[in-house]
Amino acid sequence: xxxxxxxxxxxxxxYGIVHxxxxxxxxxxxxxxxxxxxxxxxxxxxxxxxAVVELVALHQPDAVAIEESFVGVDARTALSVGQARGAVxxxxxxxxxxxxxxxxxxxxxAVCGYGRAEKAQVxxxxxAILALEKLPTPNHAADALAVAICHALAPPLLKMAG
Numbered sequence: 294x295x296x297x298x299x300x301x302x303x304x305x306x307x308y309g310i311v312h313x314x315x316x317x318x319x320x321x322x323x324x325x326x327x328x329x330x331x332x333x334x335x336x337x338x339x340x341x342x343x344a345v346v347e348l349v350a351l352h353q354p355d356a357v358a359i360e361e362s363f364v365g366v367d368a369r370t371a372l373s374v375g376q377a378r379g380a381v382x383x384x385x386x387x388x389x390x391x392x393x394x395x396x397x398x399x400x401x402x403a404v405c406g407y408g409r410a411e412k413a414q415v416x417x418x419x420x421a422i423l424a425l426e427k428l429p430t431p432n433h434a435a436d437a438l439a440v441a442i443c444h445a446l447a448p449p450l451l452k453m454a455g
Contacts (some may be wrong), residue, residue, distance in 0.1 A: 298441025299359045300433045301377040305342050307433025309353055313445035320423040323434040345384035357385040358393045358444035395443050403443040415439050431451045
């Protein structure tokens with residue numbers, strides 16, 4: 294199973310691709326897309342949409358896994374992240390690839406064994422799980438790899454339930 298994980302955001306949107314076979318995981322690629330706050334909002338979302346369409350076409354994943362929005366103290370940020378999530382969901386839908394969403398605590402639990410793990414701990418565990426030579430950077434890419442790992446290792450019924 295090949296999974297594209299996405300850590301959505303308008304300013305920075307992370308992606309990570311993992312391949313699972315026989316319970317073994319390997320990283321295929323990871324990185325992030327950045328958009329400028331000076332750019333019009335619809336163009337920022339189009340940049341994310343186009344990048345996801347291209348990534349899906351290139352890697353032909355079995356699934357796309359996306360981190361759910363964490364609604365903190367800033368409603369404006371939550372709205373922006375929600376818009377980025379929408380761009381990702383539509384790109385996956387147009388490609389005919391199922392998308393599953395995971396709460397941040399669920400991702401951290403799957404990767405670190407603790408649902409309130411710090412970003413640095415997630416980054417270190419992703420490196421260890423995928424046997425990477427160095428820490429995946431930036432944090433957005435590490436988080437996206439964590440989401441992909443979470444989905445790849447999820448029990449079959451959990452994947453179906455989303």
